[in-house]
Amino acid sequence: MKKFVLSLLVVFAGFTLTAQSLDIPEVTIKDINGKQVSSSSIEADGKPVVISFWATWCKPCVRELTAIDESYIDWQDETGVKVIAISIDDTRNSAKVAPFVNGRNWEYEVYIDENSDLRRMMGVNNIPHTFLFDGNGKLVYQHNGYAQGDEDLLYEMIQKLARGETLEAH
């Protein structure tokens, strides 16, 4: 019986981990196909998650996502991290997001925040703006702007999280 309760406990603990949605405001955004989804459907799955606010016309944003893309396979293999790219392109460019992302072979999960509703609620002023969440969906770090090489610093933090270490307060 003890064993049974224990195994149930493990299963339940596992369940709470995998079903953990990110600690972000609940706002309706669109997936890359234009379907309305709730931002609460973005989940942490027990692994670190990066949310990057970007736009097709934002050069530093595209530089950052291109730089991450070059090592994304290694990042995922080593830490299980998931990068979510949230485009704030409005209807001038939002239809371009899918061909833009596919044309560059990006592997990110991409959403469109067409009227900046999520951006506003998350206090994002200028883009790029990057958020890092731990495996429980808790926000642990955020950064505004992009300097080449920032992605390496971000990855060091992701590795720490993946090892179960905590980050110093930022």
Place this chain on the structure above:
Amino acid sequence: MARPWKLTKQPPALVKKLLLIIAVIGGSYSLWSQEETAPDYGELTGNFQFDGYFYQEDSAIGAFGSNYPDEKFLGQGFMNLNYTRGNFRMGVRYENYQNVIQGFPTEYQGEGITYRYAQFVKDGLDITAGNFYEQFGSGMILRGYEERGLGFDNMFDGVRVKYEPIKGLALKGVLGRQRKFFEKSNGLVRGLDGEFNLNELMGFGGNTQYILGGSFVSKYEAANSPIYNLPENVGAGAGRFQINSGKFSFSGEYMYKVNDPSFDNGYIFRKGEGLIFNGTYSTRGFGLIVQAKRIDNLSFRSERDASFFAVPINFLPPTTKFHTYALPALFPYATQPRGEMGFQVELTKNFKRGSFLGGKYGTTVVFNYSVASSIYKEYYDATDTLNLVKEGYKTDWFKAGDILYFQDFNFLVKKKLNRNLKMNFGYYNITYNYDVLNKGISDEDIVAKGNKPNMIYSHTFVLENQIKLTSRKYLRTELQWQLTDEDVSQEVINDDFNMGDRVMLLIEYSVAPNWFFAIQDIYNYGHPDVAKRLNYPLASVVYQVGTTRFQATYGRQQAGIFCVGGVCRLVPATNGASLTITTNF
């Protein structure tokens, strides 16, 4: 940094009970109950920005007289605060313009709370009272939004209700008055929108996704003109669709508006129409988009006499590429609400690493072509006063207009050459109708002068290098060269600094994650007016720590045009020092 931001919908009682039973069995009841009883004081977040500018008089670039502020120093900024607790949310924004910086709409003068709202979610309802931003469909019928950096904000002050009675059906209703700088519009805006996801609603379609939507928007503004019998209520409707099937996606929206005489359309009593269509095909390493648009008399504002940035209800997306390299960006395009036909195609191709064109690291190529012109207009005879005043002109959907507004062919090649060097090469061929896009001259006036508008033809070459020096230190350079061919009057040459051949060099040195240093110079060596062949040097330093950014610049900034939706604003040239501070908390 816990952020209980979510407007949590409480799970139904039965589910809650079940979860409790599972939790008890699982032995984690104590955890659950702790979460239930932990005191929740909510969470406060926000951001802040300050822009200060110390101006120097500089007669060479025209920064004197009315283009030089008496105050010498101008500063402005804002702070946003958002508070969330459970399913309740509220926020405020304070803005100050003391006084408004050069190039911003001058109506921003003073300080105050410009944005405040309260919102809660209950029983599937999402209710906002106070200020809100909103968009229906593509925004062609209604869009409240902000472009903070350009001084654009047309948000609503009123009530918004969103309701999702069943999965796949989203309903919205809005009622409010729009922001007009530090005032509010005289007009009221009422709107309803519904979006139907047929797959979710009817278990329909299999792998093909169908989304339909429809909106109705009306505005009310009292009228007491002694000349015209102006409509006080103006209604508009729009319908939209989106179909996604595998690699293909099609979407479109059609809008119709009843007669709405306004300053923008010369007070004609003509209906408005608009159609936007997007088609895309994309697969791994390849993306294609085709866009077409036709707009006829579609300026829609909550005040009929308003112009420029004041109180537009809708947003007409330009179907041209938005350029961010400095020299091609000197010729921006904005949708012409009075009438426009536009077409755009863009192709993105990624050549895989290891392939002939891909080389060791892969190559990305982007081609883009766009064109915008007038719609076909057949003007009523001057003797037919009734139709001339009422309708203005006759049109035909299947005939092209004969005034070219804008044409742009461009391509960009992105290539990583080795571990430490990335290169972008771009070419931009832009034809720019100066009279329409810079001066706002109407089709009628251009035709009256024999359809010989001032035109600028430009070729721009851009070479950008990103060089890795060490793992934290990078050098980025941009070399841009623009060759122009002007077909403009002497008056335009005398007036405008933005003309003629020029070259630009930018060098940026960054030390991640804290420092940026950049210097740039634009040398307008080919201006037809010898006195305007000037250098525009500019230096900047950025210090960044986390989400806080300090940016200082010193030097000359060229005059420029900034466009939002269907309106553009001319920003005069400046010389001086600026400081910007932004932060989040």
